[in-house]
Amino acid sequence: MSILRRNSLDIQSNRATSLSPSLLLPLPHRSGSRRWRLVFGLVLSSGIGLLAYRRHSLSKGGAAGAIVTGTTIFGMGGWSWGLALIYFFTSSTLLSHFREKEKAATAADKFSKGSRRDLAQVAANGGLASLFAAFSGVITAKPLQETLQAGFVGALATATADTWATEVGVLSPHRPRLLTTLQPVAPGTSGGITPLGSTASALGALTLGLIFRASKGFHKPLTTLPLLALLSGMAGSLFDSLLGATLQAMYFCPTCQCETERRTHTCGTTTQPLRGLSWCNNDVVNFFATFAGSFMAIVLYWLLACFSLLKKKRVSDSR
């Protein structure tokens, strides 16, 4: 991972030979220049943001957030980072439209927001990943670069795992059980888990890791990335459920006799506080979950790095 060093080399060579083929034909994967990536990221995320806004997948604020997130991750992180973001975004959007009518009733009843994602939701899912990308664009030391990369993978794997779990888990034929007490709860309840939702969450995290790994080419020793994504995504997603079952603000509708995340229920009744902290909504929970996923990924990365160092030392000592 020496994106910055490669970038500065590219920029230098572009300056030296102003009519170099790479400048005339700026192939994205050839010219790794950060400038091109920023432009490409801006154009692509504007296109995707606008399309998602038109298709009612994003609100205006959500589209603006997606453009900032996309440009930062493409421009400062790199192509693989951008591709991972696109994978998270398109898979989540497609899944939220999957059997949408069946999910609509649960979503309206339980969730504080509809399927149209707003700025807070985009920031909660992609904010930390963008931050890792921004730092990776200005830091050159290899161990730090790889640490930031692990943090990015952990954050995005968690966001993917969690979104897949929610969108697929709601369709589960089994009644969800609350993570903390294992008591059966209504579908869509925060902190409720189902075998289907957990499987979807694992698949989401693992495929994100595989996509990120594959996009880096197979000449680099990065075999641990998919495993890192799977474990950190699952950990972050479980942490999300744990917070959802404990600290997340939940309300009770006295008219319908049911739990909801809404302060005003769909029936029009003002709901009563049931449990959790009033400021701890779904977005806050999602943000902390990506934080937990990143933390897990960074710890795993360093454990693996120390392990391989020890192994190398043992081999050289035995010689």
Ligand SMILES: [Zn+2]
């Ligand atoms: Zn009600």
